[in-house]
Amino acid sequence: MNAPSRPRSTRARPAKAPLSEDAVIDAALALLQSDGLEAVTMRRVAAALDTGAASLYVYVSGRDGLLQSMQDRIIATIELEDPDPARWREQLHTLLDRGRQALVAHPGIAATLMTAPPSSRASLVLVENMLGILLAGGVARQDAAWAADIFAMLVSYSAMEADVRRADPAEQAAALYRAFTALPADQFPLVVACAAQLTAGDSDERFRYAVDVVTDGLLARTGRPA
Amino acid sequence: MNAPSRPRSTRARPAKAPLSEDAVIDAALALLQSDGLEAVTMRRVAAALDTGAASLYVYVSGRDGLLQSMQDRIIATIELEDPDPARWREQLHTLLDRGRQALVAHPGIAATLMTAPPSSRASLVLVENMLGILLAGGVARQDAAWAADIFAMLVSYSAMEADVRRADPAEQAAALYRAFTALPADQFPLVVACAAQLTAGDSDERFRYAVDVVTDGLLARTGRPA
DNA sequence: ACCTGAACACCGTTCAAGT
């Protein structure tokens, strides 16, 4: 049973890549995309690699470390913008949208960004780029620094919202609208009156709005004494 | 060994409250405050109530339901503001600060708000109040509705940041500053140059800033065509 | 030197069996 007639080229055992940190992260990302975040367990990732959970600890410090590495890999794929004072605001939108899309492409990862904010090289590159764009826009250093934090939060939050609303967002919004309008108007007059506004927009529109509001707020501060 | 001489009033067995949803939530909140979020397990909550985990399922739909109920209890404690056009901006800060403090007083609960946003009556009351304040400030309905979402996010995020920075925030900021200034200046010129700004401010200051920026952004839009 | 089976100390949730 051990001398198969299958042709044995130099690549006879094709896939079965040797274990490595990258292989572990790849397997974990594949699992994340197919089965969601709670499927990313040490045991399941190991099973996907045809080994036991214990073997992963050679390449990864544990589940939290693995999640961090996954974040880094995703963040590193975000293409940067070369700051241009003539179109900085558009560049900001482009960069943040790319970040949001990278997270949305990996459902569940956004939630991990909130509990364990990334402090990796990849995220620093992003901060550097964001600072460049904001400073190109004439935003003061302190404002740019604190705004970078706010924008990062908007990206994560919006991606999380998109994760939650993935299934039939229009129907979810409609259900929310019905729930709001059905509330007792004497107790929730404004929620009832603003039901349409509260449920308006998909997560792209809401994201764009949030970025615009913060940007407008920054501009309102520019050149104004602290 | 079973007939103690201790005086036996009508309250001989003092604490041992009968199980109820409130009792379960109380026990869970106590555990949250003393041992953190990961200590809030069905088994440990049950143990604190001198029973088995299975007994909790009569009063609570499961761990997620329990966490939701805990959120609601905390949110319900937030005192509201009576919207006044003359001082709406101050009222907004007051309300949001109260929300933030309520979350910070229960370390770990903020993280659960991000993954499972509250849709309870208590949070609707808060949205109603926020809308009232913003509309009193002359903010347009659509802006107020979307801004309510952004402010809620700022509150949760800031509380989460405070949770993370609980231990020695000044030293953490100093360590971050050292890390930033130690970066290669050719690759991260702006992060190095803005190290002081990036690490400036405690979480109260950063929170106040974020609320102010968003408010300024809203005002910049007020009366401006969409 | 490298890898891993089996164990440890936990989880949330269910349900048959008890009172």
Added chain:
DNA sequence: ACCTGAACACCGTTCAAGT
């Protein structure tokens, strides 16, 4: 009718024992 012990199907992590 109410409660719960014990079981089920999982976790992350460690480490002695194997190759």
